[in-house]
Amino acid sequence: MSFWTRITNVFRGERLNRDIDEELEAHVAEAVVEGRNEAEARRALGAALRLREESRDLRLLPWLDSLRADAVLGWRQLMKRKVTSASAILSLALAIGACTAAFRLVDALLLRPLPVAEPERLFAVSYEKPGRDGRPGVYDSCSYPMFQRWQSALNGQAELLAISYPQRVDLAYGSDQEMEKAHRQYVSGRLFPAFGLRPALGRLLSEDDDRKQGASPYVVLSYDYWQRRFGGDPGVIGRSLRLDAGFFTIAGVAEKRFTGVEPGTVTDVFVPITMKNPASLGSANSFWFHTMVRLKQGGAAEPVRDLLAASYRAFEEERLKGSFQVAKAGPVVEATLNLEPAAAGASRMQREYRRPLTALSVLVALVLLIACANVANLMTAQGWARGREMALRVAIGAGRGRLVQLVLVEGAWIAGLAAAAGGVFAAWSAPFVVSMINPPDDPARLVLPADWRVFGFSLLLTLTVTILFGAIPALRAAAVHPAGALKGGADPHSRRRVMNALIAAQVTFCFLVLFVAGLFAATFDRLNRQPVGFSPDGLLALETVASSPQLPAFWNQVADRLRSVPGVESVGISAWPMLTGEMRNHRISIGGHAPGDALGFTLAVSPGWLETMRITMLGGRDFRREEMDPSVAIVNETFARQFFQGENALGKSFEMIEGKGVRIRVQIVGLVRDAAYRNLRESMLPVAYLPFQTTDQEGAPAPLTRGTFLVRSSRRALMELAPVLRQAVSSERSEFRVSNLRTQAEIVRSQTVRERLLAMLALFFAVVALVLAGVGLYGVMDYTALQRRREISIRMALGARGGDIAVRVTSQIYSMVAVGATAGLALGVASVGSLESLFYQVKATDLPVLAFPSIALLAAALLASMPAVVRAVRTDPARTLRAD
Numbered sequence: 001m002s003f004w005t006r007i008t009n010v011f012r013g014e015r016l017n018r019d020i021d022e023e024l025e026a027h028v029a030e031a032v033v034e035g036r037n038e039a040e041a042r043r044a045l046g047a048a049l050r051l052r053e054e055s056r057d058l059r060l061l062p063w064l065d066s067l068r069a070d071a072v073l074g075w076r077q078l079m080k081r082k083v084t085s086a087s088a089i090l091s092l093a094l095a096i097g098a099c100t101a102a103f104r105l106v107d108a109l110l111l112r113p114l115p116v117a118e119p120e121r122l123f124a125v126s127y128e129k130p131g132r133d134g135r136p137g138v139y140d141s142c143s144y145p146m147f148q149r150w151q152s153a154l155n156g157q158a159e160l161l162a163i164s165y166p167q168r169v170d171l172a173y174g175s176d177q178e179m180e181k182a183h184r185q186y187v188s189g190r191l192f193p194a195f196g197l198r199p200a201l202g203r204l205l206s207e208d209d210d211r212k213q214g215a216s217p218y219v220v221l222s223y224d225y226w227q228r229r230f231g232g233d234p235g236v237i238g239r240s241l242r243l244d245a246g247f248f249t250i251a252g253v254a255e256k257r258f259t260g261v262e263p264g265t266v267t268d269v270f271v272p273i274t275m276k277n278p279a280s281l282g283s284a285n286s287f288w289f290h291t292m293v294r295l296k297q298g299g300a301a302e303p304v305r306d307l308l309a310a311s312y313r314a315f316e317e318e319r320l321k322g323s324f325q326v327a328k329a330g331p332v333v334e335a336t337l338n339l340e341p342a343a344a345g346a347s348r349m350q351r352e353y354r355r356p357l358t359a360l361s362v363l364v365a366l367v368l369l370i371a372c373a374n375v376a377n378l379m380t381a382q383g384w385a386r387g388r389e390m391a392l393r394v395a396i397g398a399g400r401g402r403l404v405q406l407v408l409v410e411g412a413w414i415a416g417l418a419a420a421a422g423g424v425f426a427a428w429s430a431p432f433v434v435s436m437i438n439p440p441d442d443p444a445r446l447v448l449p450a451d452w453r454v455f456g457f458s459l460l461l462t463l464t465v466t467i468l469f470g471a472i473p474a475l476r477a478a479a480v481h482p483a484g485a486l487k488g489g490a491d492p493h494s495r496r497r498v499m500n501a502l503i504a505a506q507v508t509f510c511f512l513v514l515f516v517a518g519l520f521a522a523t524f525d526r527l528n529r530q531p532v533g534f535s536p537d538g539l540l541a542l543e544t545v546a547s548s549p550q551l552p553a554f555w556n557q558v559a560d561r562l563r564s565v566p567g568v569e570s571v572g573i574s575a576w577p578m579l580t581g582e583m584r585n586h587r588i589s590i591g592g593h594a595p596g597d598a599l600g601f602t603l604a605v606s607p608g609w610l611e612t613m614r615i616t617m618l619g620g621r622d623f624r625r626e627e628m629d630p631s632v633a634i635v636n637e638t639f640a641r642q643f644f645q646g647e648n649a650l651g652k653s654f655e656m657i658e659g660k661g662v663r664i665r666v667q668i669v670g671l672v673r674d675a676a677y678r679n680l681r682e683s684m685l686p687v688a689y690l691p692f693q694t695t696d697q698e699g700a701p702a703p704l705t706r707g708t709f710l711v712r713s714s715r716r717a718l719m720e721l722a723p724v725l726r727q728a729v730s731s732e733r734s735e736f737r738v739s740n741l742r743t744q745a746e747i748v749r750s751q752t753v754r755e756r757l758l759a760m761l762a763l764f765f766a767v768v769a770l771v772l773a774g775v776g777l778y779g780v781m782d783y784t785a786l787q788r789r790r791e792i793s794i795r796m797a798l799g800a801r802g803g804d805i806a807v808r809v810t811s812q813i814y815s816m817v818a819v820g821a822t823a824g825l826a827l828g829v830a831s832v833g834s835l836e837s838l839f840y841q842v843k844a845t846d847l848p849v850l851a852f853p854s855i856a857l858l859a860a861a862l863l864a865s866m867p868a869v870v871r872a873v874r875t876d877p878a879r880t881l882r883a884d
Contacts, residue, residue, distance in 0.1 A: 074409045158294060373505050552694075573605065635672075
């Protein structure tokens, strides 16, 4: 009989039994025909039941048949206890779903290999050196002259690829009034051939597109963008687009599988690296892309790293000798160049969210352990309730292994159903979390396929969960002693010890989750309440570009037009909005002395900008309309304190050191309060505000191509003004166009996206952990009260009071809660060091941080114990003792 037939026979039990019975009857009938007596023939064949069983074993797989029978019995047990089973399935589903969602995020951002040829040969160049605050930091920026020096140093030993950071930029396929946003990335022409990619349409960039600066005005679209923007129209090849004030021709469309090398961003438009503007391309001080190395087949990374490191040091020494600008991250000799494996790509989002995702994964795993302990307690209690059944099975011949299988199969039903429900939760939650990573105007985009990697993880997780919560009940079932169980059961104290140990483990994990969640919530709260030094409420930022450079007078003309819009209180102009991460810095010289290592930061603003931002003026005056940069400056408190040692800075002068040692002398005409410049996490920077109007080398007003109009309004619904303001800008001067419009409050909130995400998810998991722990406590307390009802009745009959009974019922469990909380606190304090970079002005010893998990667990324990205490106190001794 074939193996497949034996498998199918397992699932056609009734028909197989009929076939066997018919065959046995056929043998008996044949014997009768041959002249034998029917009764004699049946005796000769043997017992019918034994014959049927032996025949069944030959025609099917016995182990599979026993598994099928246990699955049927397990399903019946679940249906018999619908409420209990549903609670177990739901608690596990939430934990399994959270784990699967966390894996999808971690896999998509950190683990999934790029869809290119041999991704394991890819490495990202980075270097570690001290940052502005003296702490070591990892950087990956590179200048094009440095990249060219590296290419010469490698001399073909490995392939070097330049890839700019993706930027969300303006582009147009028609007039400038039809501008739209897309993610643009400059790349080496060798990128596509090196990755073994083929065009979906047209051609891809090649090495020839990199040979001469500005000679290849071609772009390649990603397949995703081609479908989304053009609906897959093949006529897009040869079409022109306006990008970065220049015109480009669409040469081709990349393969569907390739969306760029930076997980978290889907690149829309690939541009040859030599089409970058000449100022950035030729400057050794312009760091605007990162570099990837593709090793040759069988090549080693260490020799390549040594060559790049030696070339890097030599280049930096030459660069710094020819410039007064010292690298703000410290001396070049302190830098260590590394080659980091980049099979999964290389992006700033990976670096920024690697540790947060790891922390959240640990929290999710702890919630899963709590859920497993909860279900294990539940199944353990049910296993003891079924002790006589198990003992009877052993007594009639069931093996210990069969009992283990019976309990594990029942657990597999719970885990399987929970995994199915958890998969639905993960399918929704993973994209939801991704949508929250970045601000709404530029959300992160991660590819989250439900493929074999996710399925394999879910399957492995389901098996692991089954073993985690099913092992203890299964082993307890296998260890049953028939005689003792049939006479009255095992020692109840042994039962309670197992359940109490699981409760202690639950409380430990729960306290740790609550403790870490409290730290994340406190970090977000501190950062969210961090004073910014200006009033973001009622403020709109209109980031504006001009199709051609426009004189400052025209920018002022547009500002005057905006002031006339109903509902507008005031308008100011700056080079960019505050807290967007943009910056400009210089070395500062006081009194003609040599500049120190400290940097001064600058921002160009118009008269009235300070009033619009509501930055308090401490002394001096605002800019006048005719004043231009460089001539005067308004400095903040930190600038005055750092460069003038606390003396009155009004009327004094300082010099800004530009590239090649050019000194620009500026007089201070105003002093203002500190305001957050680029990041909420860093301390207040020394900032000098300069006039928005600038002059060229001949002293004439210099035209500008970009700026930001800050508009303050008293309207509550600020965005209702957006269409009117956009129209006002373009109608006043047709060369101007609003490329981005956001509220300043939204920009401030974008500074806390990561912290808000961590706090929200951590608190969600904390609530889940607390509920699961509370349910576990309730179950054990209720079971304890039920098992001790005879003891409680005797004590009450002897005069024990309700308070004494309550203490008797809860003392042991509360001691387990105390033990678990202490262990959780120790683990929490020990783990804080690894998460320190994610916290802001928060310590593990802060009273609110310690109080949050302690009070939450105490409240959960009190609520969980109340039903059991009420039941114990209301016990009727006479009825209970009479029943026993």
